[in-house]
Amino acid sequence: MADQTSLKSRTRWRTATRPQTSHGGVELRLTGLTRSFGSAIAVDNVDLTVKPGEFMTLLGPSGSGKTTTLNMIAGFLAPDSGRIMFDGRDVSSLPANRRNIGMVFQNYALFPTMSVRDNVGYPLRQRRVKASQRRSQVDAALEMVELGHLWDRRPAELSGGQQQRVALARAIVHRPPLLLMDEPLGALDRRLRDSLQSEIAAIHRHVGSTVIYVTHDQDEALCLSDRIAVFRDGRIEQLSSPSDMYEQPETSFVASFLGDSNILVGTFTRDGNLRLPDGTEVRCGPADAGRGDAAVAGPATVVVRPERMRLTELEATPRSGTNCLVGVVIEERYLGATRMVALDVGGDRRIVVRENSGAGQTRPIGSRLRVCWEPADGVWIDRGADRHGESS
Amino acid sequence: MTDRAFLKLTGLLIGLWLVLPTLVIVPVSLNPRRSLAVSWSDWSLQWFQRFFDDPRWLDALTTSVVVAVQASVLATVLGTMAAFALERVTGKFRRVLDASIATPIVIPVILLGIGIYFAFLRWGLAGTTQGLVLAHAVTALPLVVHPVSAALSRYDRSLDRAASSLGAGAVARFYQVTLPMIAPGVLAGALFAFIWSFDEVVMAIFLSSPRQPTLPVLMFNSVTQSVDPTVAAASVLVLASSTVVVLLAMALSRKGARSG
Numbered sequence: 001m002a003d004q005t006s007l008k009s010r011t012r013w014r015t016a017t018r019p020q021t022s023h024g025g026v027e028l029r030l031t032g033l034t035r036s037f038g039s040a041i042a043v044d045n046v047d048l049t050v051k052p053g054e055f056m057t058l059l060g061p062s063g064s065g066k067t068t069t070l071n072m073i074a075g076f077l078a079p080d081s082g083r084i085m086f087d088g089r090d091v092s093s094l095p096a097n098r099r100n101i102g103m104v105f106q107n108y109a110l111f112p113t114m115s116v117r118d119n120v121g122y123p124l125r126q127r128r129v130k131a132s133q134r135r136s137q138v139d140a141a142l143e144m145v146e147l148g149h150l151w152d153r154r155p156a157e158l159s160g161g162q163q164q165r166v167a168l169a170r171a172i173v174h175r176p177p178l179l180l181m182d183e184p185l186g187a188l189d190r191r192l193r194d195s196l197q198s199e200i201a202a203i204h205r206h207v208g209s210t211v212i213y214v215t216h217d218q219d220e221a222l223c224l225s226d227r228i229a230v231f232r233d234g235r236i237e238q239l240s241s242p243s244d245m246y247e248q249p250e251t252s253f254v255a256s257f258l259g260d261s262n263i264l265v266g267t268f269t270r271d272g273n274l275r276l277p278d279g280t281e282v283r284c285g286p287a288d289a290g291r292g293d294a295a296v297a298g299p300a301t302v303v304v305r306p307e308r309m310r311l312t313e314l315e316a317t318p319r320s321g322t323n324c325l326v327g328v329v330i331e332e333r334y335l336g337a338t339r340m341v342a343l344d345v346g347g348d349r350r351i352v353v354r355e356n357s358g359a360g361q362t363r364p365i366g367s368r369l370r371v372c373w374e375p376a377d378g379v380w381i382d383r384g385a386d387r388h389g390e391s392s
Numbered sequence: 393m394t395d396r397a398f399l400k401l402t403g404l405l406i407g408l409w410l411v412l413p414t415l416v417i418v419p420v421s422l423n424p425r426r427s428l429a430v431s432w433s434d435w436s437l438q439w440f441q442r443f444f445d446d447p448r449w450l451d452a453l454t455t456s457v458v459v460a461v462q463a464s465v466l467a468t469v470l471g472t473m474a475a476f477a478l479e480r481v482t483g484k485f486r487r488v489l490d491a492s493i494a495t496p497i498v499i500p501v502i503l504l505g506i507g508i509y510f511a512f513l514r515w516g517l518a519g520t521t522q523g524l525v526l527a528h529a530v531t532a533l534p535l536v537v538h539p540v541s542a543a544l545s546r547y548d549r550s551l552d553r554a555a556s557s558l559g560a561g562a563v564a565r566f567y568q569v570t571l572p573m574i575a576p577g578v579l580a581g582a583l584f585a586f587i588w589s590f591d592e593v594v595m596a597i598f599l600s601s602p603r604q605p606t607l608p609v610l611m612f613n614s615v616t617q618s619v620d621p622t623v624a625a626a627s628v629l630v631l632a633s634s635t636v637v638v639l640l641a642m643a644l645s646r647k648g649a650r651s652g
Contacts, residue, residue: 074557096556103557109550113572122568126559170558180557 025210060231102171284378463528471536536581543577
């Protein structure tokens with residue numbers, strides 16, 4: 001007992017005397033993390049290593065286990081099994097207040113009875129930082145989120161965006177090596193989301209903490225993250241950089257969750273093409289990728305992003321080597337800079353094309369057009385049985 | 393006449409019916425003669441004077457305040473803890489607990505008085521101020537649990553998570569975050585408990601020390617054993633102070649409801 005107390009006060013002293021130094025980030029390692037609620041398994045044997053200073057986004061639909069994972073990292077929930085390590089130290093049994101983290105919540109969770117300055121100073125107060133020093137650190141953190149002038153307000157007197165900025169300042173004022181964010185922009189409107197996104201990115205660069213960011217918003221995930229972990233049914237479905245996640249989705253779930261996508265389902269042929277149900281064969285992927293390992297023909301799926309497809313008139317001759325289908329326009333959506341055109345290419349199959357909206361040009365419903373794409377823009381999701389295979 | 397005006401009038405009449413008999417003591421206390429009658433011709437403050445001159449009345453007032461303050465503090469601490477515990481219980485057991493905490497309200501006070509009296513006889517607490525404080529504190533418990541539970545039900549639990557993620561242990565969380573949020577409810581409970589003990593006469597007759605009667609006990613004895621209008625003056629003082637305290641408590645619980 002006595003040992004524990006002295007250890008605790010020593011840690012406090014260290015944080016207290018080197019407040020302005022950036023600690024940098026901690027390495028976070030999850031091994032075999034599992035948690036169920038009753039008979040429902042919320043997080044199922046998750047392994048994940050986050051590098052020091054990395055911005056890692058846990059992306060997924062609600063109920064996919066991302067928030068449960070975050071709550072276990074924070075220390076609000078005990079895992080059924082598995083371990084949570086900060087820089088190789090097992091923290092699985094430490095309570096949240098001993099993990100030295102910062103956290104931002106979707107509903108801000110500011111203390112209503114305290115002023116903005118007292119809210120932001122709260123982590124420093126817990127760490128027994130002297131009042132004079134606390135003041136300057138709080139003001140610096142408030143400056144960082146451009147709210148220095150509102151220090152004496154109560155949270156109820158601030159707008160949603162300002163409240164979340166205060167919450168952000170409060171979560172980083174003590175320079176935590178690990179910063180957790182639980183859908184921090186979920187309650188804000190689009191304009192505020194955009195400006196706070198850049199603020200979060202700037203703060204991450206400045207503070208250097210390792211960030212675990214939970215969201216179901218693909219745009220946030222793509223623009224903020226160093227890496228994204230897509231969650232599905234309590235497991236990590238794919239872990240990669242934003243561009244790899246978008247360009248090389250490994251499953252049709254990831255492809256459809258992250259951005260729009262055309263998912264072509266057919267069979268894999270012996271010469272390495274995809275045969276659609278109507279008999280058309282399309283060539284996919286880099287010229288000879290995967291040809292060798294596909295000895296057996298079987299069901300297969302290919303993903304093509306809508307912006308990689310082009311529409312041409314039927315009269316125009318397609319370049320040789322490109323994949324082309326002919327379809328009838330069934331829907332046109334004008335989106336400002338771009339336009340989404342949906343075509344029926346036969347057999348109830350739908351292809352969506354995103355093209356730049358040229359001046360005056362339209363794609364009238366009912367017109368027959370040719371839709372073409374380069375083989376390299378088709379991404380094999382799987383050749384053979386895909387347990388997540390979905391037709392679109 | 394609109395339905396609304398009719399409702400208001402009915403409410404007013406019922407209110408007068410409830411309040412007027414109590415207010416009769418005001419003219420009685422101003423009566424210049426030594427009788428419990430109402431005099432409309434002239435008035436005097438002599439019975440109030442008498443109240444503050446007579447050490448028996450003043451001692452009783454002091455005893456009542458001392459008992460009420462102790463009972464209120466004890467009930468507030470225990471009641472707040474009970475409300476916190478209740479928050480974490482759900483299902484059938486919760487209903488059993490709710491009902492058992494409400495028993496002092498449901499059971500006739502005379503039964504409580506007799507029951508506690510026999511128990512205290514055995515424990516040597518009968519006729520002591522400490523015993524009366526204990527009895528009042530236990531029976532005031534529901535008056536504290538109710539407003540504190542109401543305040544807690546509006547309390548946003550994510551504040552606890554925020555506080556602990558920022559480094560606060562359980563004790564710091566309670567004093568720095570939770571308590572300031574539920575303070576109006578706790579204070580309202582404390583005031584209700586105070587007034588409950590200050591006004592309570594039945595248990596006090598059984599349990600208070602014969603040498604140190606509380607104010608309500610002395611008033612009861614005065615009315616039953618003599619004709620002394622000082623009791624009317626005492627009643628007016630009790631009525632006025634109780635009204636102020638209850639209004640304060642109600643304003644506090646309403647404030648708690650708004651800020652939730």
